[in-house]
Amino acid sequence: MKRKYSSAERLHKSSGIEVIVEEVSTHPLCLHGPTLLFSGEKGRYFACATCRDKKDCTVHIDEDDWKKEGVRKRNEKYYNLIPKIDKVAALNKFNEVKSRHPSDRAYCNTCTDLYIISQSKKHRGGDHRITTPLTEELLNSPSSWLPPLENDSSEAQYIFSKKAVSTVLGILRNNNIKNLLCIGTPSVHEAAQLDPDFDSLLLDYDTRYHLFHPPNKYIWYNMFNNYLFDGNNDEKILKKFIKLSKDRKLCIVMDPPFGGRVEPLLHTIKELSSMYNKINDIEDVEKLLPVIWAFPYFSEAYITNLAPEIKMHDYQVEYQNHKKFQNSKGGRKFGSPVRFFTNLPLLTIDLSNDSSYKFCDKCKCWVSVTNMHCTKCKSCTSKNGMTYRHCKICGQCVKPTYQHCTTCGRCAQEKHRCDLIVESQV
Ligand SMILES: C[S@@+](CC[C@H](N)C(=O)[O-])C[C@H]1O[C@@H](n2cnc3c(N)ncnc32)[C@H](O)[C@@H]1O
Ligand SMILES: [Zn+2]
Ligand SMILES: [Zn+2]
Ligand SMILES: [Zn+2]
Ligand SMILES: [Zn+2]
Ligand SMILES: [Zn+2]
Ligand SMILES: [Zn+2]
Structure with a gap:
């Protein structure tokens, strides 16, 4: 029996709240730009695109109430409440x-x-x-020393290790891509600014970066609603950069806060891609821009279900200020859980200089040395840094810590409740 969803996906599903992905410009505003439309047990409502905790942003408007004049009037105050940066x-x-x-x-x-x-x-x-x-x-390189913002749940700022940044630039070089839209990746933007081979634009919610980057290199931005806080001025900067990227090729390099929802992020990638295609007269307006997206491995099924062209690579993305997300001593036992998701050819992620990886001739890409190619699944199946093993009954590779349970007909942790499907197989 194959299970389609990852634990992250179940997390979203179990919360029972869906994001209705649609144009947001007519939605109510909060301090984080246009709200998103959610659908849950209690009906459809608008709430903050960024804050998962209601305490951090209290805007909550039922879809039906949004038609009322008074509610709309009251919401207008947010136009003035969003500060301006100079x-x-x-x-x-x-x-x-x-x-x-x-x-x-x-x-x-x-x-x-x-x-x-x-x-x-x-x-x-x-x-x-x-x-x-x-x-x-x-x-x-302000990202290397600015203290992380306090609000951990929505802004969680974890900075890539130097190695991870140079891996990103290496992937771009191998694909002959010279321009980067750095969404929530200030450290990559900083490295690109110092490298004559690249040009980049930083889109980030952290306004401190405007103190360090020229106006045309930083935009105050929310990646969950694709919102440019300085409207027309920012749009001009973004469009100009996109136009200049036509001959140099452009890639989105994105590292959202952990726990961010996948649907709005994908919507943002689609909107930016369509903007690129329109500005640069690309016939297929739906064609996705190249993207390198850092996200936890357990989001794989969720991302690939919605965007099959985006694949997960086995590279473990390390961070300099997150102990658990390092592979050295003190880190998580099986290394960082963050991976690159990309629609660029996986073969272009060249890890030949890193002894933690080996080349799999059959998969035609670099994988962790602990990953074993399974001839039955026809791929290197490990996801979380452990060496997976094949379960004949499930017909797929599973975590080595799992055992096949005949009662619920699946592989699971030894101590599990057969009536509750809580653990993911992968
Ligand atoms: C997990 S950190 C990634 C940093 C990246 N690894 C680097 O080394 O540059 C998340 C980044 O996204 C930014 N961010 C958080 N929420 C955001 C949002 N809603 N829209 C845009 N950027 C956001 C943070 O300021 C931070 O730079
Ligand atoms: Zn908000
Ligand atoms: Zn002071
Ligand atoms: Zn393989
Ligand atoms: Zn297998
Ligand atoms: Zn099994
Ligand atoms: Zn069972």
Whole structure:
């Protein structure tokens, strides 16, 4: 018996709440841009695209109520509540700070301010969390030292290891792609900015990045509703970058916060792809742009069910500030659970320099040394970093810790309840 859904998918399904994927520009607003339409046991309602915890964003409007004039009027306040960022002022400030000696440059995390120490008294005193000196290298790589934002559930900021960043750039080189739309991947954007082979645009919800990048290199953005917070101005920047990418080829490099929902993210990829295709006169407007998407392996069935052209690669994506997501000591026993999902040929992910991977002649791609090719499944079947084994009765490879249960007719953990399908086989 084959099971189609991964644990992540069941998580979404078991919560019983579906996202209705549609154009969001007519939806009510919250501080995170247009809300999404959800459908659950209690009917259809609009709620925040970003915050999973209702405490973080309280907007909740029943679909039927949205037709009422009063409700619409009340929601209009959000147009004014969403703050504006002044990218030109930030650029001037950045240039001034940059003209100073590194020991005179500082960033105050308490006030979110980049400043010149000898010209400011504001940040003196113990309450201000200061980073100084700021060398060229640090100014060019704020993602490596900016403290992660506090709101872990919606903004979880985990930065790729240097190796993971160079793997991404290597994949792009192998595909002759020179331009990157970095969605929630500031570290890749920073590396691309320093590499003459590449050009990139950062789309991220974290507004601190506007202090470090010129106006045409950073857009304040929500990837769950494809929302540009500075409307027309940002759209001009994005469209210009997309147009200039025609001959250099463009790839979306995306690393959403963990637990983010797949449907709106895929919708965003589709909308950006269609924008690219229209601007660049590509006949097939539905053709997806190349994408490299970092996400946990247990989301595989969920992503590939909705977008079969996007495949999961076995590379374990490591992070510099997430202990569990490293392969070294102290990390998760079977390595990072994050993988790259991509519609680029898997063969172009060349890991020949990394002794943790081997080339599988049959699958024609690099896989973890612990992954074994199964002649019955005709693929290297491990997903989570363990070595899977084939169960003849299930007709598929399963985790080595699973045993076949004749009562429920599937492989599962030894101690499981046959009446509850909670564990995924893969
Ligand atoms: C898991 S971290 C990925 C960072 C990436 N690994 C890197 O090294 O650059 C998630 C990133 O997405 C950004 N982010 C969080 N929520 C977002 C949203 N709704 N829309 C756009 N970006 C978001 C965060 O600011 C952060 O940069
Ligand atoms: Zn919100
Ligand atoms: Zn301060
Ligand atoms: Zn194989
Ligand atoms: Zn097998
Ligand atoms: Zn079995
Ligand atoms: Zn059982």
